[in-house]
Amino acid sequence: MSRSVTARIDLDAIVANMALLRRRAPDSRMLAVLKADAYGHGSVAVARALHAADGFGVAAQGEAERLREAGIRQPIVLFGGFDAAEDIARLAQLDVRPAIHHPSQIEMLEAQRDAPPIHVWLKLDSGMNRLGFPPDEFAAALARLRALPNVAPDIVAMSHFATSDEPDPSNTQRQLSVFRQATHGLDLPVSLANSTAVLDHPATHGDWIRPGGALYGLTTKPGRRAEQDGLRPAMRLAARLIAVRDKPAGAAIGYGGTFVCPEPMRVGVAAVGYADGYPRHAPSGTPVLVDGQRCRIIGRVSMDLITIDLAAAPGASVGDEVVLWGDGLAVEDVAAHAGTISYELCCRLTRRVEFA
Numbered sequence: 418m419s420r421s422v423t424a425r426i427d428l429d430a431i432v433a434n435m436a437l438l439r440r441r442a443p444d445s446r447m448l449a450v451l452k453a454d455a456y457g458h459g460s461v462a463v464a465r466a467l468h469a470a471d472g473f474g475v476a477a478q479g480e481a482e483r484l485r486e487a488g489i490r491q492p493i494v495l496f497g498g499f500d501a502a503e504d505i506a507r508l509a510q511l512d513v514r515p516a517i518h519h520p521s522q523i524e525m526l527e528a529q530r531d532a533p534p535i536h537v538w539l540k541l542d543s544g545m546n547r548l549g550f551p552p553d554e555f556a557a558a559l560a561r562l563r564a565l566p567n568v569a570p571d572i573v574a575m576s577h578f579a580t581s582d583e584p585d586p587s588n589t590q591r592q593l594s595v596f597r598q599a600t601h602g603l604d605l606p607v608s609l610a611n612s613t614a615v616l617d618h619p620a621t622h623g624d625w626i627r628p629g630g631a632l633y634g635l636t637t638k639p640g641r642r643a644e645q646d647g648l649r650p651a652m653r654l655a656a657r658l659i660a661v662r663d664k665p666a667g668a669a670i671g672y673g674g675t676f677v678c679p680e681p682m683r684v685g686v687a688a689v690g691y692a693d694g695y696p697r698h699a700p701s702g703t704p705v706l707v708d709g710q711r712c713r714i715i716g717r718v719s720m721d722l723i724t725i726d727l728a729a730a731p732g733a734s735v736g737d738e739v740v741l742w743g744d745g746l747a748v749e750d751v752a753a754h755a756g757t758i759s760y761e762l763c764c765r766l767t768r769r770v771e772f773a
């Protein structure tokens with residue numbers, strides 16, 4: 418089809434990545450994180466491919482509803498929890514297990530003691546200072562939940578790391594020790610580890626690991642590519658050249674004329690832009706692959722088009738494929754140029770992109 422931007426998803430890579438993570442944490446159960454439509458990879462297809470996972474994690478109730486509608490049976494943990502009392506019964510009915518991170522949620526549960534029991538995860542704020550009970554309030558929150566007939570007894574203690582992707586482990590170690598102290602003697606299964614903690618901090622593995630990005634062959638480690646951890650990138654995003662133009666020295670390319678050809682240049686125009694989710698902030702110099710050659714974009718990313726310096730692929734012609742990331746071009750490289758992380762690039766692709 419003309420003007421199609423395609424995201425090809427390699428489900429085998431995702432299965433292989435889960436196997437690698439399991440080998441790294443052999444004694445833990447696997448909560449595969451599928452939030453944001455599986456980081457843009459398609460949550461239902463990924464959940465089906467990961468049928469061997471012990472459970473799935475999502476951020477929003479709608480994401481869990483979609484998985485249940487598709488017949489996904491494993492427990493689903495809802496990281497954002499609930500913020501309205503009328504949602505609780507629905508979550509219990511779907512066996513979606515909300516994170517309890519705020520006193521208002523306990524009050525809502527206390528106000529409906531006769532409701533059918535719901536499984537919950539109780540979140541500790543071990544130092545990220547975003548969601549969760551402070552360490553000195555954690556045991557009391559647990560006691561309130563344990564006193565409720567409408568809360569199932571198999572409560573899991575969870576926390577989340579702020580800097581597990583950074584080379585300096587000290588903050589992660591500090592969060593782990595806060596977690597251990599706050600949960601000491603409470604006899605709870607525990608869950609702490611996101612992708613980089615699974616890979617780099619074995620002491621955090623606990624009963625349930627919660628990797629997301631690593632499943633998709635993505636990393637947030639500064640200056641690193643997921644492949645360096647043995648992971649296989651699962652998304653290949655590609656578009657096509659719809660024009661090839663020879664431009665003289667002095668030609669100003671695209672909106673704002675931000676790139677001026679310093680010499681005569683062959684310029685390719687590819688049919689992809691920020692309306693597909695390609696980052697508008699990607700500056701001149703951001704890499705793309707044309708005919709397998711690493712080229713650079715020049716000028717501004719516009720809504721539907723990007724412009725490419727074809728010096729490294731002089732034989733390129735209309736119809737040739739342009740790889741935006743994947744297959745020889747790490748999404749982490751593109752993200753570094755655009756001032757963001759690979760996660761954001763993958764999960765902000767728009768509906769105009771065709772998935773295959």
Ligand SMILES: *Cc1c(COP(=O)(O)O)cnc(C)c1O
Nearest residue numbers: 450496577611612627628629630
């Ligand atoms: C997103 C998320 C994860 C997964 O993080 P990754 O860095 O993608 O592995 C785990 N736990 C919680 C609570 C999350 O929100």
